[in-house]
Amino acid sequence: MDSFFLFVFMFFVSVQAQTKTNVKHSTTAMFVFGDSTVDPGNNNYITTGLKSNFPPYGINMPSHTPTGRFSNGKLPTDFIASHLGLKDYVPPYLNKTLSIEELMTGVSFASAGAGYDPLTTQINNVIPLQKQLEYFKEYKSRLTTALGTDKIESLFRNAAFIISCGTNDLAENYFTAPVRRYQYNITDYQNLLVQNVRTFVQSLLDLGARKFGFVGMPPIGCLPVIVTLNSPSAILQRGCIDEYSIAAKQFNQKLKAELKTMQNNLANSGIIIVYADIYEPLLDIIQNYKKFGFDEWRKGCCGSGLVELGYLCNRHIAVCPDPSKFIFWDSIHPTEKVYYLLFKSFVGIVDKYL
Ligand SMILES: *[C@@H]1O[C@H](CO)[C@@H](O)[C@H](O)[C@H]1NC(C)=O
Ligand SMILES: *[C@@H]1O[C@H](CO)[C@@H](O)[C@H](O)[C@H]1NC(C)=O
DSSP: OOHHHHHHHHHHHHHHHHHHHTOOOOOOEEEEEESTTSOSSGGGGSOOSOOOOSTTTTTTSTTOOOOSOSSSSOOHHHHHHHHTTSOSOOOBTTOTTOOHHHHHTEEEOOOTTOOSSHHHHHHHTOOOHHHHHHHHHHHHHHHHHHHOHHHHHHHHHTEEEEEEOOHIIIIIIITTSSSHHHHOOHHHHHHHHHHHHHHHHHHHHHTTOOEEEEEOOOOGGGSHHHHHHHSSBTTTBOOOOHHHHHHHHHHHHHHHHHHHHHHHHTTTTTOEEEEEOOHHHHHHHHHTTTTTTOSEEEEESBTTSSSOOGGGSOTTSOBOSOGGGEEESSSSSBOHHHHHHHHHHHHHHHHHHO
């Protein structure tokens, strides 16, 4: 075996051994809010153009079934839930047939296409964060009826609230739709998003949340569809669009600072608010794609890989023979392999705080 791969192999073996045996997790449930990076299929139950509950989505799930996850396999939140020993898949809340036992260990309220800016969600006709909160309130009252107030309080005390959102606000709304960029410069728009994060955290605190994990934005200028729309030649000269990625990075810095301020203001209350960076890990994977075992970073595995997403990535479209050689599954979303690598990049935070 090539020594580098042997090294990588040994590294994974040792990381897995460490995280599986030494760390005791106190988390009893996981509640998830945000966009397509963490939506396991809530959009299946609403009227929107943003769906993925058809092949080839989900081809690398155990029974090759599409679920509404925007990837070929699992999402990062599925990996977190498995790692915490809760379950292997975080189900969508809008599946009304989930049992109380399934509901108790956690669900996702996320909706592909959602943003911190309500206008983003409106453009995509999906479930806004405010509505995701309303569903969480409904969840709380359903479970309170079934289990009693004491049980719910203790469940929430040790529950992790995971929020992954923001890419649609910048990539789709601010830079692509013709409204917000005429109303706000990029700095003011980033501040608006961060202000909405603050309001969202406060609402969840009021509902009994105590442990928060936020995921920042990726380098959005490297998403295949953004490269396609903004390159001098969408086919021959493809490269990351710096302006977009810089805006995402600045947002991440502001988000991180705001979360830290909130955490400091809540010191001694037992409340935990952590930030996980995926920007640098994903950029590292893109820039060193060969080292990570990938053949391609500039386009997605589905179809031409330049634009296909949602309904354009469907059963009539050819897919690449081996998705694990691709960084992107469709023109926006990473493959399961990349989601797994990103999960590994922040598993230390999971072990420390959850
Ligand atoms: C909804 O949840 C039930 C219970 O877990 C499951 O059997 C069913 O397959 C789910 N429906 C969909 C469409 O995923
Ligand atoms: C953005 O606009 C604000 C006023 O709303 C101004 O203070 C700030 O300097 C502007 N920033 C940039 C980068 O143009």
